[in-house]
Amino acid sequence: MAAQQKLRGRQAHTPGPTFLSYTPNGRKLITVGLDNPIRVFSSGSDAEPVNIDDCMDSNTAIVATNTFFVSGSEDGTVYKYSLETNSQDTLLTRCSAVRDLALSPDGNWVAVASDDLVVKVVNTQDMNRVLYLRDQPKAAKHVAFDHSGTYLAVSCTDGRIYIYSLSSEEPELVKTVDGMIKSLEPDSEASSKVLWHPDGRAFATPTATRDIQVMSRSDWQRQRAFKTGHTGDISAAAWSPNGAFLATTAADQKLCLWDTKTQALIKTYEDVRATILALVWHPTENILSYTTSDGELYIHTNFVPTEHTKLLENALQSAPFIHDPLDETSGNAQRKLVNGAKNTLVMREAREGTPDSVDDILGLDAMSDIEGDDFVVDDDGAGYADVVNGLGKRTNGHLDSISGTSKRRAYGSHSFQPQIHESFQPGSTPWQGNRRYLCLNLTGFVWTVSQETHHTVTVEFYDREAHRDFHFTDPFLYDKACLNDNGTLFSSQPSGKSPAMIYYRPHETWTTRTDWRTQLPVGESVNAVALSESYVVVTTSANYVRVFTLFGVPFRVYRQKSSPTVTCAAWRDYVLTIGNGPVGGDGTCRLLYTIENVKRDEVCQSEDVVALTPGAQLQSVFFSDNGDPHIYDSRGVLLTLLHWRTPSQARWVPLLDTRLLSRLASGTKQESYWPVAVAQNKFHCIILKGADKNPYFPRSILSEFEFQIPVSGPPSGKGEGDDGEVEREQSDQQRIEEVFVRSSVMHALQSDTISVTRATPSQRHALAALEGNVNKSLLQLLALECLAGEEHGMKALEIVGLLRDDGSGKILGMAEKVADRYHMDVLREKIRELAERRLVGLDVDDELE
Template sequence: MTQPRSKQRSVPHMEGPTFLSYSPDGAKIVTGGLEGLIKIHSTSDPSAEPKLLDQDFGMINEVKFLENSILVGCEDGAISKLNSKTLQFEEFFCRTNLPVRQLLSYSSLFTAIMSDDLNIKLVSNTDASIGSLEVAKKNVIALTACKKEKIFGLDSDGNLIIWNTKDLKQATYPIIQTLPKIGQSGTRLDSGDICRIDCSPKGDIVALPDNDRQVLIIDTQNYTTLKILPKELRPYSVVKFSPNGKYLATVTKTPDLKIYKCDDWSIIKEIQLDYEIVDLSWNPKSNQLGFTDWEGGLSTVDDVIDISEELISPIANITLDEISPNGDLKDEDNKMDFDNDIDIDNDLDNISLNDDGISLNSELDRSPSPQPEDGHYQIKSSFVPGSFVSTPTNQSILHFNTQGYIRLSNQEPSTISVNYFDTTTNQNVNLTNRSNYNIGYLNEYGFLLVKTEYAENDPSSIYFQTTTLVGDQIKWNLNFDSKVNIVGCCLTQLGPLIITDDCRLHWFSKSGQELLIQTSHHQNFVSCASKDEKIFLLYADNYQYKFVVLEAFNQEHIKTLVPLTDVAIPVTDNVEWIGLSDEGLPMMFTSDGSFLVYHQDAQSQPGFWYPVLDIPYNKKIPFHYPIGGSLGQVYLVSVDRQDNWILSPSIIQETWSIPLVILQTKDKESAGYDSELVEKRIIIDLLKSLPTLNFDQDQLLQETLLDHDKLLIKYIYHTAKTNQPDVKTLDLCKNLTKPEDIQNVIKLVRSLQNAGLVQKLENYLEEYEDNLIQARVNSNGKRIGEFNNGGNISKYSR
């Protein structure tokens, strides 16, 4: 094997998600990320230039700073080992066949390696011997470990898995407990995000961010939910216990950083950060927190807790000669804790017993933990109108169509009521009350209720009913006897479509007859929507969303799958909702507040997602959420977040337009501009969709952006000169991003003696510059980074 290639850069600067790790003495921080570069920062001087290693590791997914080495886990499956003193490449620590997702050095002896498959390796830091954790049934998407012989993992179905690593010399480490559905299935990793869980140093508590913007605190001694941290406006991204286990740091996508005191779960510090955080870590030797963001930045915060109490718990340096032949560790009295599973020194310090005297480390099955008394349930879901999930916090969901509104509500946790509101008569009609369904879909063809978990010989796994208020109604139950779980569903003019977690699409007729089963596009299904014969399917592949629009005119038509197309949105943005307009145009709403419409014509292949409307996704209560749309309009509902996402029964219609630059024009010169601009946009969007750019690609992007703006200015002048409608010139001008370019346009238009258009452009420029100034003020306000009760933030040099 060859070592990573050398790479010269004049300006050390990282872009994209970046990860960090403190050195054991707390004096240094290592960072690495999307760009493939490793930097070493000094915690004593944040303004100092970091040490930049001259190797290019490719896309870095994890870094770990050990006592004598630094481990670098990469997208290509390689884990490189660097000397922490000389910072030179030593060897490939290990190599996997799939991208490394997480490196977990849970002791000074072993490192756990998590990839995209079911196998998790344990590699000795001393002799490179390899063991593995007992294989879980589903992919493990997050991993954490304590110093008390346990590793905790969260799988893609939301199960919390616990492995016993007491014997450090085993080939396979057994699963001792699986807590079913402790977290919501389809965790955020499947939609392009990094899911991070954490446990306390003793392993008695696990913090688990769920899909309902909460953090579950799990007691691993009796397997119950100890606490649910308050729901936030946006999901949690990282949680991290302090080295002594007395504090928990949490970061949301807002991004807000909060420090909780674990004895009473009170918030002792709070700060609003600049950028969305990727990774978070405590300095092992001080009360400092370090964090990295999606822009490649590194920051630290000092004085996050009161250090009148000792932050650091004493951690003994374990050496190989302190390990007994069977892997046990010597105790304080220099005796082994166990001899043939008997606690020979009777101190019980490494064994936990329940009230009946039974070891909690045994492999006995235990019943699921009871639900908390405060009414919160552990299985949560994000809010997706049209496609719904039944939870006590999603008590009411509204769906809009041309005939009226359909609302689903579950006044009791296991019962769903479907109501149809006829706008012509202003009457509510209750259609059905069904129990034990937790996923479904609504549109003009009817409603579909589904049980997501496989239950053998369940005669009512799927329920379908039309919503026609006059004429015959169709109702049927279906025994979906397939040993798989349902992850999505929608309704087409053919009938129901069911998506299962074995990458299959199940097509049914309206009468309940199975029409076709076919392999789907990708295993990471995110969401779906349908309108008439069109079906919009969204998938995720690491940091990239992919989508496809199928047409289901008849049974023959659905037999051919269309290839997936990338969704070119920033990796920092998440899709919150998808739908199809009344005309069948794919629509999308993202967590950054962008409402996008997919437009494709003969000249724009493969087509573009155009941001046609900005919907503020902030702390405003209530705020507007999209539930549909038509060509030129978006249907919004008013949502009160503080009232469990109850929707107001009123539709707000916002207007929008696809930028005129892509519309067909009458004169040949305009058509030529249209064609050239589309070509430039294709190049720009393709380059921006790449996870990382090399020097040549970056240069091409900058040149293409410049050519695009020059071409656009010429096109704007052409439209003004040929007396085309002022609105077209103004709309084209809104595609310019630099105030100086807009000023040049105004000078050109002024020479044409069109005073009315000049005034409109000047008004737009004034508004545009005001928005830029306000954005800078807001940004600077956040960059100050002051806690509500003290603390300072340090920005590290890039």
Template sequence: MSVVDKSVFDSGGRTTLALAQDNAHLCVGSKIGIVKILNTERVQDEPRVLEVVKDLTSVCFGSKDDSKLLVTSVTGDAYLYDARDEGSTGKLLTRSVLPLRDCQIIHSDKYAVFGGDDLQLTLIDLDGGDRNTLKTEEQVSSLSYSKQSNILAVSFINGKVQFFSVSSAVPNKVHELKDYIPKHSYVDSGDDALLTDVLGSDKEDTDVEADTLEDDKIKDPTFCDNNRICTKVAWHPNGLFFALPTKEGGVSIFDIKDYKLQKTLSPTAKGKLFCDLQFDTKNGNYMAAIDLDGQLTVWDWKRGEVKLARKIKQDITHLVWKIQESSGQFDLILGTWNGSIITIKSVLPVIDSKVEEPLTSAGGEKNLFVEDDGNSDDEAKGSNLVDGEAEDDNGEEIDDENLFTQEDDINEGKRKYHFDDEDDFIDDDDGAGYVSEKKYRKFEDTSVNTFHNYNSSRSRYAPKPFKYKPFSAGATPFASGDRRYLTMNEIGYVSTVKNGDQNSVTVSFFDVGRFREYHFEDLFGYDVCFLNENGTLLAQSRMGQINYRPHNSLHSNWTKVIPLLDGERITTIAATPKMVYIGTSFGYFRIFNSFGVPVALEKMTPIVALTAQDYKVFTVHFSPLHGLSYSLFEVHTDTSKYFQRECPLPITMPQAYAGRVEPDFLSSNPLGIKSLFFSSYGDPCIFGIDDVLLVLSKWRSGAQSRWIPVLDSNFELWKMSGGKDHTDVHVWPLSLNYDTLNCILVKGKRIWPEFPLPLPSEMEVQIPVLVKSQLLKEYNKEKKERAEAGLDSDEDEDKDEETEVTIPQNLAAEEEFLRSKILSGLLQDTIVNDGELFGNENRIIASLIGMHDKSLLRLFAIACSDQNPERALSIAQELKQDKALTAAVKVSERAEMLSLVQKINDIREARFNQQMDNM
């Protein structure tokens, strides 16, 4: 272990450090407005020098893009610089009248968050420039962000630490810790330093000569203990633990699961506050901290062992861990107050595997985040995780039969398969080209090809099978990132983040007043998920392992492994407060109760998607020979009843959108089903690649059931945008509540939501009966007439692009008539079979009947004005209420259509007689 002291700034002063994610570039900032980017792997290279804002308070690299460099200052300015461009002048992101103390880049470098003395947190979209602010009760001391758990920790000068979930667009406070970190306030002038000179310093004497002390004396006027004290939260690399510097001079380590204290570390020299502390950046096995007197301590924190204790003579500002790529050793780099950096080389070896001993909590419980049965351990042995899915030891896909290997030559060795990156999921039988071409293994008997003289390329290669993929409602692909949503519905969403050989899972909720977000470590690479009001069900599709986690910590988790045949995988799962349902690619349908006890087993056509509500189950099947079908049935512990059994499912397949859907989405979801769910009144719904919401009507009777399109979301977006075809706004469905689709409006090129998740939106059901060209013609005609009449101002013309397309009265009446008829039919079917669910169904039916007759009367009036008695009579026959027929008579009389009046009166009389006969 050697120590290297390197002068970076001859002018001296406080140096601020930040190490890029590539582990090679170190940012060293000076308060004089200079930042130097050092290449730590090639020390002979000249550093890149950037001129930045003066009086720096913090610097921060992007987590994915090392060219993004954030800088904050005492003057309240925050800039974004290009760290690879020495001529970068920086982009001013925000300006505060008071100092900004810290900054963080979050959400894969899409957003930046700032905090300081102005009693607010500021979030800025680095691409779009949108800004959100969140008021705070006290001045911000420091910020710390964990991308694994998506939690922002905010330290305040009053000693409080608040934790905010930034999974959604608006940060949500999830926890607060008090009386752990020291209270302090920053000093931005030399007054405190002058006071220190008068009263003297309690810094221990050293054996350094007096002239050396005089040379090394800190000349920075802001040098004082208040400006050196560390209050920043240090995050473990997996995001499941964090450390706080305590006011007693120790280190307290907590778990993120329930924010409970797990361990307290004490340095060899007690009583001094810390100026920085950090977990190592590899596996988080070590914790390094340095106090105000320069006492550096490194612990193996899980065992509580001190691995290194060393006194540093210089006054330290920050420390960072760095991995030596060549030797596999850790270095510690320290920033100082005299313009130099200190590198302690080969402090400890990098431990690739995690510490064998599980962490023991204060209560003595082990395995805090993984509760599993004994048999699950055996199932997991010998398996690795590749992109979140299981891979066997030789790197080949877990498929004992190896039916469809893709080896160009049997002597080339076996090829590794990355399951989340497969794009050979479906046979491009129509030649549309929406899947990328790949080499396939030729038939070994080449004489067959020679004999038949095959010319087509397809005959020379093995056939490509359909690859069954794990499906969860609302799930998104990893694409090029390291995180994705495992599932999403009206209750909340479950997200996972890749973290080396394990994942971190976060369960978030839209109703933060009812539920509390929680996190856990995923050692198995769960890739299927279902979220309900009581708990979260997860599954590893290839291992056959399922894990149920109640939201309420009073109930215990349970883990189970189901048997899978060679080549079989779990494709979809669902859970209700009553039952747990598991479907596989071979069509095995397994039912467990809410505690994991097996209840029933059935064999079906291969299952690709399912959802459940209480005892009702809606499954989607796919077979390359028979296509898409669905089943709808009810399962109790002792009885079951089918309403629909493997009937054709009329949804649009991805082939119809060849070239218009991203391959990343189709590789993880080959059938293009974005979500399926039961409506609030228990009707099955499905939302496919065409962005049309289908609802199953009369599903209790097989002969009468039919799928009804109740909403074309693309048409609604077109209408709301003033008739413009936008390709950067998409709808991601969550649920159907009576006549309203709850959804996420996604902005950007990708059709699925990314991080952070926008707040849910609502879209009213509109039956797709309108024609765009006809509406646009009427809309433009109306705008022209208003302009000619002088009714539109210049300001109104500027807002044309934001004005919703208005629907002509006659077309709106047709849509309202059909919508009221469909919705009342769905609701009446529910009332007849299940009774009133919420107590207001009959009132809703009455309002729907009223809307039904009003819309018909508008159509009736138009028909009468056009002197079209046949059309008018056909409309009158659809009227349900007698008072509506009376109104139709008056309209007919006003139009002087006496024969129509007589026919309507005959209808009234016939209905009256029918009512009398039924009494």
């Protein structure tokens, strides 16, 4: 056996039960124990921790957010502490001896397990808001929120698990699980805590036989089990952040690492000198930290062995099911393989943007030839079976390395299999627990909750004076939706003998009949839907684009040229469709888009390329409030389509690269942005903290960012004189250059709109203002070049040639004044000659020559 890492424990507290928690961003590690101080360690630092001394003794539980933490003690007090001031903040509640705490994902609620028969769920912002869970007959030992914050699992000392739904004002007991956990005393070192898997669809618990049993949340059926082989009761366990690994420990003082997918033991660490009572994974690093009954803290770096760390870097992994209970539920199912004979998409995000090699692709095809189109038998435990991430897509974890060999690759024929972009609905999110957003935009949001046999759908508006929220029971299991000021559009997938359905509900009508439904032909499913002020658009698995009027009249049906279809968007009479096109050199299909005016039956752009960032996936597509198409990719770049109404003249122009935002310049903030809309010349989005990929409940606040075209990199600071002064000058110039390019793009968009519509006075005023911004930025650049001296005269004259003059000569006159101010006599004469040439109608190119 290879030599194991020798760990040195830190004496965090006096000998006795000790517990810990990471902040969600991983920057702080907080420990509590029998003695008075609470200790706050900084991740990655060997410095002494911060001690918070004004605390209770005998703390038994700790949970944390990025800004505060909550601890509970044996005297029954539950206190909230500030991480900004490292001081005690608020007494949240009192009860009998606290045994465990759980914090909701949004940090707004803390559940308290104590020796009382009632479990309290206290609001962390208002201690007077308390929910009471009363159905368990004995005291609770553990509590655990699921990752959506909808369910709370209570592990009772009577040996049962009580699952409560917190989606309504009064908590509701939805399931009692018997015969899974062991009956334990409240102060026992053994654990019966529920471990919700990160994908939200299952949980696991230690059993009386010292195994870890997985149970599905949707049908409450037992799934895979980890046969741990521990010789003592399990005292702690934890999933890795992406669910790929499980760590377990027990009274036998062994720490074990397991592969979630295969339930295989990867490694056992036997150098633990006391019982581990709590263990937590670092949110982003390959680190497992744990505390023992001796008051010691261990920070185990490189916990996952090097040969397995690739799994730790993958996207969210699936819980270990014997059978997936959602496979037969439309809209909830993990997506089947769709490359090779089924066109599988291997998500680039799971590969961190690295394209598969040709050998990898050939290996995938060879295995599919042997086992069938979409089924691989892992009969030898080598890991050939499907690796499915949290988005329901196959990762490349099953593939060999470039230099590796595969026993299965020796069989069957090798053939090239392209990677297609899977279809998606703009504005929707995947399932998180039992709920998801079907649509989220500036009008409002549509969300659905799975109730196993049916769904419940809620539509909420930002402007409640214009529209009233509504809620209904959904027996059709709608999985896509669109929302605007006119109405709400839904679609469901075929299920059994029931075909796919389209349902439109207008907000207001002047007739009795308000809504309509229509069914698609048998065997046809919905890939994406779009809703404009004039039409309903549906793209289907048969590569049809189906267009209906707002009141259900079939208007057009045609087959999309690029296939399989990916998504669609609509605005007024315009429809934008996107599909998979030719295969590029990296084996990935290029996306092609088409824009047409369905009312006039005119094609504006036909099968042109969607210009994505290299290695990126298309994340959203939408029209702005001005009616211009925009896309947002997985690398955080927002682009708009310039001159899209003129055939063969369209081009994708970046408006914002979120990776270059000033708020991220320090490198200490980890966040991403979920696109919502472009309106009022701003990018509206939801800020996602840490490793989050999608918004979760409760709904996050919308944020907005000004456009900032990536024109140049940061100032170099090189040059003669004071470096700080040079850097400031470079920064000013880059800022003005960006304003010039951005104003030019916005002017072109506005000019295109005015040229094809009956322009309003406000639109013409906006166009004039944009032209003024272009000239203003050019005059500022001219001033900078004049300030630099005569050697910059050629560039200064070039800038003058870019000025937009209305024929009056006013703008060139202003340029002449700038040259005169900086005593650029030669430049002033050149500008005067330029103005004279323009008066006689010479081209700009002739003028500059």
